[in-house]
Amino acid sequence: MTTLSILVQVAALLTGGAYVLVVTDRLMSSTGGVRSALVYPVRRLSFLLLQPATTTERPDFEAWILGPALLMALAAVGAVAIPVAGPSAGGDIHAGLVLFGAAMLIVLVAVFIFGWGPNSVFPMIGGYRMAAMVLSVGIPFSLVVLTTAIPAESLSVGMIVEAQSSLWFVVVQPLGLPIYLVTAAAIAFWGPFDLPEGADLAGGVVAEASGLRLAMWRFARAALLVTLSLMGQAVFLGGYLGPILPGWAWTIVKTLVLLVLLALAGRTMARMRVQTFVWFGWVVLLPLALVDVFVSGWLAL
Amino acid sequence: MIDILLVVGAAIFGIGVYGALSQQSFVMIMMGLELMLNAALLVAITFWWASTGGNPAGQLLVIVILAVMAIEAAIGFALVTAVYRSRKADITEKLKKLRN
Amino acid sequence: MNPGPLSYFLVSAFGVGAVVSGWLVFRTDSMLRAAYWLMVSFVAVGAMLIVLDAQFLGLILILMMSGEMTIMAIFMILFMMNPAGLNPMTMVHQHRTSIIAGVGSFVVLAFVGVVAEFPDRPVPAGDATVALGEELLGRSMLVFESAGVALLAVMIGAIALAAKQGRFGDAYDGSQEPSIDVETEDRS
CATH class of the missing domain: 1.20.5 (Single alpha-helices involved in coiled-coils or other helix-helix interfaces)
Known part of the structure; x- marks a missing residue:
């Protein structure tokens, strides 16, 4: 598969997934009905593109525009590591799991500079909140993702999917997927963990953003959630493996399941204060992730 | 190839030396130290790649450098916080004497 | 193995990037930019490591540095009086000595690197x-x-x-924000 077709595939996956995510989220949050929700992404996007962009006094302009661009690029880089259709198709990168982990942890940098850019108080506090959250869940997140490499004996995502041909890792490592989903939602500052964009901060990092910048930011966050769902299904739900349907169809079905799950959680779960979340990350999630590592290592011996 | 890599490593190291010696702020000094370690890392991998025939101890050295970096950063930040808390000092000039 | 022209190009490009961004760390007034220029320098070195067949180490370096540089940026913003660099400033001492030391170490190391002969035993495939x-x-x-x-x-x-x-103390108490430390005059 050529580089160009991989790029087209990643772009199509991220755009389609982002559309489904926004529609599901809209269905949960408004009473407008299904038809209104289905056109909502297009309507919202055209509104944002036509809206005149506001600015602030002496913003760090480069940082402010680099934030959304970097977030979008990271979502794409993370998605490149994941095989979509089958063992030979798609980019199967040597240390794909580490590439994905590195891309997801740099999300913190994108959010932090986006909060720093406008030279304004609430976005800056949003950036600090993101730093506290990601630094607390970054280690459990990396641990549960890397633990899937133990039974597969490889860091390549394609090999990890192949190792699940008899039994999915969601069964072998029961702690893995729940911890992954919680930490993934926190890394994408989504759902119950959208504190960096919290309503109590008048929008947090997006408080001063409008127009094209806000449209890019919203799309990049949705694409980031799609990438996280893609990786979740690849390492825990057997990826493209499945009967009857072709591989790419299984990938899409499983990705959508995780994506809709995240969208539902975003509108139904209670928020947690940042202080409580930091405590939760270090005192609850990290030991559970270590248990996951030790049990999987023991089983793989 | 090895010439390019070693010159790049030397340049990064030189910038690190300049930064660590010239800056007044504690955190900027730490940035200089990190740049020097960065150069060490690059040069270690260069020699591993070009001259050791793939001896994995070369990669191990890089892991040790990474651990040293993490230790330097953690202890550095902790000391900066502790000094700031007791002295309200954030640059080296404010620490004329280290006792009490 | 013999490096191809693509490896030469990538190593030179990332090398120039690593040196220039490392230099910009000490040339910018904004503390956030200083921290993230350092991160760019590390990412460029990580990319060079990937070109030199050490994919895992290169990616681990990039992964580690993203978190560490954000912490560094937060500390810079905490401790500097003018973190955004909205007013130009220089906070340097012994400037001439530092420049001499920096240039001197570069010249010596680069000279050794270019002149000395190293054994040619490349990494096997x-x-x-x-x-x-x-x-x-x-x-x-x-x-x-x-x-x-x-x-x-x-x-x-x-x-x-x-x-x-x-x-001392419970982890939960430790995660609570401290009270705002304002120095007030003693009115008693």
């Missing part, structure tokens, strides 16, 4: 990550474990140094 894993959990396990123990000691020591209540 194969998975360097597997070799590293076997080294870490085999012959050099003691080194690896010592690094882990040192890191654990550092974690404890750093928390004891930096936390306001030292090593």
Whole structure:
């Protein structure tokens, strides 16, 4: 598969997934009905593109525009590591799991500079909140993702999917997927963990953003959630493996399941204060992730 | 190839030396130290790649450098916080004497 | 193996990027930019490591630095009086000595690097990550474990140094924000 077709595939996956995510989220949050929700992404996007962009006094302009661009690029880089259709198709990168982990942890940098850019108080506090959250869940997140490499004996995502041909890792490592989903939602500052964009901060990092910048930011966050769902299904739900349907169809079905799950959680779960979340990350999630590592290592011996 | 890599490593190291010696702020000094370690890392991998025939101890050295970096950063930040808390000092000039 | 022209190009491009961004760390007034220029320098070196067949180490370097540089940026913003660099400033001492030392070490090291002859034993083709894993959990396990123990000691020591209540107290209390430390005049 050529580089160009991989790029087209990643772009199509991220755009389609982002559309489904926004529609599901809209269905949960408004009473407008299904038809209104289905056109909502297009309507919202055209509104944002036509809206005149506001600015602030002496913003760090480069940082402010680099934030959304970097977030979008990271979502794409993370998605490149994941095989979509089958063992030979798609980019199967040597240390794909580490590439994905590195891309997801740099999300913190994108959010932090986006909060720093406008030279304004609430976005800056949003950036600090993101730093506290990601630094607390970054280690459990990396641990549960890397633990899937133990039974597969490889860091390549394609090999990890192949190792699940008899039994999915969601069964072998029961702690893995729940911890992954919680930490993934926190890394994408989504759902119950959208504190960096919290309503109590008048929008947090997006408080001063409008127009094209806000449209890019919203799309990049949705694409980031799609990438996280893609990786979740690849390492825990057997990826493209499945009967009857072709591989790419299984990938899409499983990705959508995780994506809709995240969208539902975003509108139904209670928020947690940042202080409580930091405590939760270090005192609850990290030991559970270590248990996951030790049990999987023991089983793989 | 090895010439390019070693010159790049030397340049990064030189910038690190300049930064660590010239800056007044504690955190900027730490940035200089990190740049020097960065150069060490690059040069270690260069020699591993070009001259050791793939001896994995070369990669191990890089892991040790990474651990040293993490230790330097953690202890550095902790000391900066502790000094700031007791002295309200954030640059080296404010620490004329280290006792009490 | 013999590096192809693409490797030459990539190594030169990332090398120039690493040096220039490293230089910009000390040339910018904004503390956030200083921290993230340093991160760019590390990412460029990580990319060079990937070109030199050490994919795992390059990616791990990039992964580590993203978190560390954000912490660095936060500390810069905490401790500097003018973190956004909205007014130009220089905070340097012994400037001439530093320039001489920096240029001197570059010239000496680069001279040695260019003039000296090194043995030509390139990395054999194969998975360097597997070799590293076997080294870490085999012959050099003691080194690896010592690094882990040192890191654990550092974690404890750093928390004891930096936390306001030292090593005492519950984790939840420690995560609460401290009261705002305003120096007021004593009115009693």
